[in-house]
Amino acid sequence: MEYRGYDSAGVGILTNDGIRVIKSVGKVNDLTNVQDLNAISGHIGIGHTRWATHGKVNVENAHPHNSCHGEMSLVHNGIISNFQQIKKELENDGHKFKSDTDSEVIVHLFEKYFSSGNSIKSALLKTVNRLKGSFAFVIVLRDEEIIIGARYGSPLIIGLGNSGSYLTSDILGFIEFTDKAVFLENEEVVVLGKHQFEVSDFEGNMIAKHVTQVAWEFGTPTKEKYSHFTLKEILEQPLALRRVLSQDKEQVELFCKKLRSKPRVVITGSGTSFHAGLYAHHILKTLAKISSDVIISSELYPHDIDHNTSLLVLSQSGETADALKATRIARDAGCQVLSIVNVTGSSLARESDISLPLNCGPEVGVAATKSFTSQLALIYLISSRMGIGDDNMLADISQKVETVLRQAKKIERLISGYTDARDFYFIARSIHIPIALEGALKMKELSYVHAEGMAAGELKHGPLALITQGTPVVVINPMDDSYQDTLDNTIELKARGAKVIGISTVSNEVYDDFIPIPKVHPSLSPIIEVIPLQLLAYYAAVKAGQDPDYPRNLAKSVTVN
Ligand code: F6R
Numbered sequence: 001m002e003y004r005g006y007d008s009a010g011v012g013i014l015t016n017d018g019i020r021v022i023k024s025v026g027k028v029n030d031l032t033n034v035q036d037l038n039a040i041s042g043h044i045g046i047g048h049t050r051w052a053t054h055g056k057v058n059v060e061n062a063h064p065h066n067s068c069h070g071e072m073s074l075v076h077n078g079i080i081s082n083f084q085q086i087k088k089e090l091e092n093d094g095h096k097f098k099s100d101t102d103s104e105v106i107v108h109l110f111e112k113y114f115s116s117g118n119s120i121k122s123a124l125l126k127t128v129n130r131l132k133g134s135f136a137f138v139i140v141l142r143d144e145e146i147i148i149g150a151r152y153g154s155p156l157i158i159g160l161g162n163s164g165s166y167l168t169s170d171i172l173g174f175i176e177f178t179d180k181a182v183f184l185e186n187e188e189v190v191v192l193g194k195h196q197f198e199v200s201d202f203e204g205n206m207i208a209k210h211v212t213q214v215a216w217e218f219g220t221p222t223k224e225k226y227s228h229f230t231l232k233e234i235l236e237q238p239l240a241l242r243r244v245l246s247q248d249k250e251q252v253e254l255f256c257k258k259l260r261s262k263p264r265v266v267i268t269g270s271g272t273s274f275h276a277g278l279y280a281h282h283i284l285k286t287l288a289k290i291s292s293d294v295i296i297s298s299e300l301y302p303h304d305i306d307h308n309t310s311l312l313v314l315s316q317s318g319e320t321a322d323a324l325k326a327t328r329i330a331r332d333a334g335c336q337v338l339s340i341v342n343v344t345g346s347s348l349a350r351e352s353d354i355s356l357p358l359n360c361g362p363e364v365g366v367a368a369t370k371s372f373t374s375q376l377a378l379i380y381l382i383s384s385r386m387g388i389g390d391d392n393m394l395a396d397i398s399q400k401v402e403t404v405l406r407q408a409k410k411i412e413r414l415i416s417g418y419t420d421a422r423d424f425y426f427i428a429r430s431i432h433i434p435i436a437l438e439g440a441l442k443m444k445e446l447s448y449v450h451a452e453g454m455a456a457g458e459l460k461h462g463p464l465a466l467i468t469q470g471t472p473v474v475v476i477n478p479m480d481d482s483y484q485d486t487l488d489n490t491i492e493l494k495a496r497g498a499k500v501i502g503i504s505t506v507s508n509e510v511y512d513d514f515i516p517i518p519k520v521h522p523s524l525s526p527i528i529e530v531i532p533l534q535l536l537a538y539y540a541a542v543k544a545g546q547d548p549d550y551p552r553n554l555a556k557s558v559t560v561n
Contacts, residue, residue, distance in 0.1 A: 001047075001049055001168065001169065001170060001172065001173050002027060002028055002332055003072050003194055003239045003364055003366065003549075003554065003555065003556030003557060004049055004051060004077070004157065004169060004170075004555055004557050004559065005048075005049045005050045005555045006026070006027045006049055006051075006052025006550050007025070007026075007050045007051060007062075008023065008024065008025045008026065008049075008050045008052075008057055008059070008061070008062035009027060009028045009029065009030070009031045009047070009048065009049045009050070009051050009052075010022060010023030010024070010046075010048055010059070010060065010062045010075075010107065010293045011027070011037070011041040011045055011046065011047040011048075011064070011066055011085070011435075012045060012046045012064035012073035012075075012140055013040050013044070013045040013068075014039060014042045014043070014044040014045060014140055014180050015041060016041075018070055018074045018142050019064075019066065019070060019071075019072075019142050020042070021039050021064050021066060021073055021209060022037065022040075023059050023062035023063070023537050024059060024062070024063070024096075025057055025059060025219065025239070027049075027550065028049060031091050031343075031547045032426075033554075034203045037329070041269065043164070044140055044145065044146075044147060044221070045140065045192070046073060046074075046075045046140045046147065047064075047065055047075065048062075048063035048064060048075035048076075048409065050062055050063055050353065051554075051555040051558075051560075052260075053101075053102070053560055054079070054083070054100060054101050054103075055100030056100070056103040057100055057360070060098055060099045060100070061100055061101050061245050061554065062365070063075040063076065063101075063103060064103065064140075064430070065098070065099060065103055065104040065106075065107050065508065066098075066107065067110070067111035068096055068108065068239060068250075069093055069106050069110060069111075070113060070142065070474035071111065071142045071143065072105065072107055072110060072111060072114075072139055072140065072141050072342065073105075073109075073138050073139065073140050074103065074104075074107035074135040074138070074139065074141065074357055074534070075138050076103035076105055076106055076135055076136070077136045077154045077406055077559055078133060078134035078136060078152075078153055078559065078560065079102060079133045079560050080102040080105055080106065080128075080131055080132065080133045080135065080561075081102075081132045081133035081306055082131070082132040082133070082177045083102035083105045086109060086130060086131075086167075087104075087105050088111065089303050090105065090109065090293065092454045093112060095108045095112070096110070096512075099457045100222075102133075102261045102499075103137070103203075106127060106131065106135070106137055106139075108125045109126075109131075110123055110128045110139060111129060113126040113127060113379070114260055115175040115392065116247055119197075119202065120141070120144065120146075120148060120191065121148075121191060121200065122204070124139075124148050124150065124191075125189065125190050125200070125203070125204050125488070126204060127150075127474075128150045128152065128187075128189060128202055129202055131152070133153070133560075134152060134153030134154050134321065134408065134493070134559075134560070135150065135151070135152050135153065135154055136149070136150070136151045136154035136156040136169055137149060137150055137165040137333065138156075138167050141406070144275045144522055146191055146192060146193050147167060147192050147194065148189070148190065148191050148192070149167045149184075149189065149190050150186070150190070150204075151184040151186060151187070151188055151189075152186055152187040152393070152452075152480075153186065153321070153324070154169065154319075154387055154559050155170070155174075155183075155184075155319055155346070155347050155559075156168075156169065156184045156190075157169070157170070157171060157174075157181050157183055157184065157188060157345070158181065158182040158184065158197055158209075159171070159174030159178045159180065159181055160171070160177035160178060160180040160181075160182065160190060160195075160211060160309045160325045160528060161174065161177045161180070162178070162273045163177075164177075164194055164195075165192050165193070165194060165195065165197065166178070166412075166495055166561065167190065167192055167466050169319075169559075170343070170346055170557075171214050172362065174301065178217075178219070179208065179210050179213055179214050179215070179406070180212075180213060180214075181211070181212050181213075182197070182199075182209045182210070182212070182344065183212065183345060184209075185207075186200065187201055187202045188201055188202075188352040189201075189202065190202065190209060190495055192338045193200065194460070202298035203525060204360075204490060208218040210250075212345070212423065212484070214345055214353050215344075220534050221364055221523075223486075226558040227537075227542075228365065228547070228548050228549045229364040229365040230365035230366075230367055230369065230538055230548040230549050231516075231538060232295040232306060232365075233364070233369045233370045233549075234346070234369045234370070234394075234405070234534050234535060234538060235362075235408075236361070236402075237369070237370045237371050237373050237401050237405070237407055237513075237531065238399070238401050238402045239398070239399075239400040240359075240360035240361065240373065241373060241374065241377050241394070241397055241398040241401060241463065241527070242368040242395075242398050243360060243361070243374075243413050244358060244359055244360065244374045244377045244378050244381070244394075245357060245377075245381070245391075245394060245395065246359060247357075247359075247378075248382070250353070251356060252356065252381070252385060253385070254309065254354060255338060255354050255356055256385050256386045258336060258338055258353065258354055258427060259290070259311065259312065259338060259382070259386070260286065260290070260386065261307050261310070261336070262310040262335075262336055263308050263540050264292075264293075264306075264309045264310070265284065265290055265291070265292035265293075265309070265310050265312060266292065266293050266294075266295055266300075266304060266305055266309050266310070266311050266312070266330075266335075267280050267281060267292050267293070267294045267295070267311075267314070267328045268294070268295050268296070268297045268300055268311060268312070268313050268314070268323065269296075269297060269313065269315060269323060270296065270297045270298065270315070270323055270558070271312035271441065272298050272316075272367075272368035272369070272371075272372050272438060272441060273315050273316060273320075273323070273372075274294070274297070274314075274370070275312040275372070275434040275435075275437050275441070276314050276372060276376060276379065276434070277284060277314050277437040278294055278311075278373035278406045278434035278437070279375075279376050279431065279434045279526055280312065280314070280379045280383075281290070281293075281294045281295070282358055282430070282431045282434075282523075283379055283380055283383045283389075284379075284383050284386075286431075286523060286524065287384050287387040287388055287389040288381075288383045288384075288386035289387060290386070290387075290388035291367075292312075295326075296322075296325045297313075297320065297322035297325065297538065298322040298325075298327040298445055298561065300326040300329060300330075301329070302323075302327070302329055304328070305333050305335050306333055307333060307334035307335070308333060308338075308423065309330070309333070309335045309336075310335065310336045310338060311326070311327065311335045311336070311337050311338070311341070312338050312340070313326065313327055313337060313338070313339040313340075313348060313352065314339070314340050314343070314375055315339065315340075315341050315342075315346075315555040316342045316343070316349035316358070316363055316368055316371035316375075317341075317342070317343055317346060317556065318339070318341035318342070318343045318344075318346025318347060318349050319343070319347055319348070319557045319559055320539050320557065320558050320559070321558060321559050321560050321561045322558070322561055323348060323350070324347055324348060325561055327339075327348060327352070327361075328351075331351070334454070336353050337351065337352045337353050337378075338353060338354050338355070338378070339352040339354075339355040339356075340353060340355070340356065340357075340358065340375060340378055341355055342357065342358040342359075342371050343354075343356045343361055352391050354546055356378060356382075358371055358374040358375060359363045359374070359380060360374040363554075363556075364549065364556070365548065365549050365556075366444055366445070366446055366549065366550060366551055366554050367442055367534075367537070367548065367551070368557045369534050372438065372529075372530065373401070373527050373530060376526055376527045376530075377394055377397065377527060378395060378502070380512070380523060380524060380527075381394060384490070385498055389403065389523060391523055392428055393520070393524060394474060394524070395516075396520070397520065397524055397527055397528070400520055400528055401527065401528060401531055403518055404423050404515075404517055404531040404532060405529060405531060405535075407515060407516075407532070408535055409421075409466065411515065411535040411536055412440040412535070412540060413533055414501070414536075415512065415536055415539045415540050416513070417513070417545060418472050418499075418540070419540075419543050419544070420455075421449060421470075421471075421472045422450065423449070423450045423451065423471060423472075424440065424441040424443050424449055424450070424451040424452075424472050424473075424474065425440075425451070425452055425463070425466075425467075425471065425473045425474070426443075426451065426452070426453040426454070426473075426474045426476070426533070427441045427452075427453070427454055427456040427459065427473060427474070427475055427476070427486070427490075428455070428456060428475070428476035428482075429455060429457060429475065429482035429486050430480075430481070430482040431522065431525070431526060432476045432477070432482070432524070432525070432529060433453070433455050433530045434485075434526065435476050435526045435530050435533065436453035436454065436455075436474075437478070438453070438510070438530055439451075439474055439530065439533030439534065440452050440453035440535070441453070442533055442534055442536075443533075443536075443537045443540060443545055443555060445550060445551050446537040446538060446540065446541035446546065446548045447537055447538075447540035448541075448544065448546060448552070449540065449544075455473070456485070456486045456489040456490075457485065457489065459492070459493065460489075460492070461490055464492070464493075464496065467493060467496045467498050468497055469497035469498075469499060470498075471497065471498050471499065471500050472498070472500075473499070473501070474500075474501045474503065474533065474536070475489075475490045475493075475495050475500055475502050475503065475504075476503050476504075476509070476529050476530075476533075477502065477503065477504045477506050478491070478503075478505045478522070478525050479504070479505045479506050479519065480522040480525070480531065483504075483506075487508065487510065490502070490508075490510050490511075491510055494510055497525040499512050499513075500512050500513070501513045501514075501515065501536075502514045503515045503517060503518045503529055503533070504516070504534050505517055505518070505519065515532045515549065517529060517531075517532070525556075
């Protein structure tokens with residue numbers, strides 16, 4: 001579960017001497033290194049990996065958080081937006097807080113209601129009904145053989161195994177032990193025993209739940225022989241691209257029909273998924289003759305959509321809070337929601353009218369790599385089924401990606417010539433602009449070097465002032481309609497001292513360094529172009545001594561707005 005945050009980690013285990021809480025700053029490995037967890041014996045426990053929102057990264061703010069007398073311990077995902085008010089009230093009641101987190105109020109609030117004579121369930125219901133914001137939390141109690149949890153906005157899933165039960169934010173948390181899952185919906189609480197569970201809504205009405213069998217193939221991934229998950233996932237792309245094509249034909253047809261059924265299409269996503277959305281905008285226009293607007297999920301407001309809109313949401317995890325918020329705004333406006341996700345049991349997949357899977361397997365590296373190229377391929381597939389494209393060309397694309405991946409060593413050597421660079425610019429035109437943006441995003445998040453992606457034609461309107469002797473500029477310029485214009489801009493850059501890395505189907509003397517890419521249909525070229533950019537960013541990070549799998553301050557799944 002470390003992909004959800006890795007600032008700090010902690011566990012709370014019910015032992016004969018009460019709940020033993022162990023926490024440390026850093027990743028799970030740091031926790032196991034400083035403490036001999038094996039020496040603790042117990043059969044009920046909770047654990048958490050944190051991505052700091054409220055309060056610094058330190059041991060006090062790491063989860064679990066205990067009640068005043070250690071009778072209960074809590075882990076929480078999300079944000080409690082009214083925590084200040086609740087904290088004041090509880091402090092007035094005599095509760096002592098040990099952290100700066102918003103989360104800690106939950107356990108004290110539960111303690112307050114439970115210690116004043118309410119049953120566990122009724123204290124839990126009273127607690128959740130006081131909280132605002134978003135949460136999935138789990139509490140272990142010193143004197144009970146159960147754990148309890150609640151969901152509002154953030155995911156929570158029960159796993160039912162032969163030797164016990166689990167409650168986690170993702171099936172990856174228990175898939176090693178069981179493939180039987182029960183997905184909690186928003187505004188549900190659970191009381192979980194070793195072999196039984198009871199789910200209720202926030203009013204206390206019991207809810208009958210359905211047990212789902214989830215795919216084992218989403219099992220816990222390992223790095224195998226690779227030094228990092230990021231490298232493994234970059235190299236896995238030929239296989240991932242082949243797997244995208246294994247879609248249920250009828251579902252794809254239905255998806256296309258729904259996308260066409262409303263007069264307006266709005267595409268949304270965050271970060272890399274937003275870049276895939278920009279590609280979708282181009283390709284829907286050129287292949288399917290569908291015009292669309294692309295809106296970053298965190299910037300989507302009710303005035304952007306109405307009931308005549310189909311919202312196409314792109315997300316690897318399906319749990320990104322911004323994407324889910326956009327989805328809920330769309331639902332409230334009566335829009336139709338279509339999504340493309342990698343994690344099929346995710347909140348987004350479940351809240352959409354229809355959802356297509358990327359099928360690219362778990363992506364562990366925080367930087368999206370194989371999920372991005374899979375998004376592009378699936379968007380191409382849909383657009384071509386709706387219009388004039390030929391999706392047979394996709395079958396060929398994975399081989400072409402392989403030829404670029406064979407240049408990994410060369411790209412590693414190439415980036416060694418840029419280790420002193422403090423800024424990188426990525427330029428392109430037309431359908432290649434999303435790739436320039438993506439190349440810059442990968443470079444900054446993995447190597448911590450400032451990077452900007454932009455439309456090549458915009459350079460002369462301002463950014464050219466930043467170019468001095470030796471400034472690295474990556475130019476994405478395969479031979480197509482925009483080739484000559486981009487080349488002209490590159491020559492202008494050279495005249496001002498830029499050091500140019502060219503990525504193209506044709507070499508040119510203007511490039512100081514050149515990464516050749518194979519010629520493919522212009523609509524599919526972005527899938528090929530992004531591969532060298534991923535490798536550049538990956539090797540830049542490794543050379544700078546950064547861990548590309550876990551960039552600082554980030555989390556794989558961003559579950560707060
Ligand atoms: C960048 C990256 C992020 C994600 C973004 C959305 O490499 O991975 O920008 O793309 O947080 O995540 P999903 O696609 O899971 O919604």
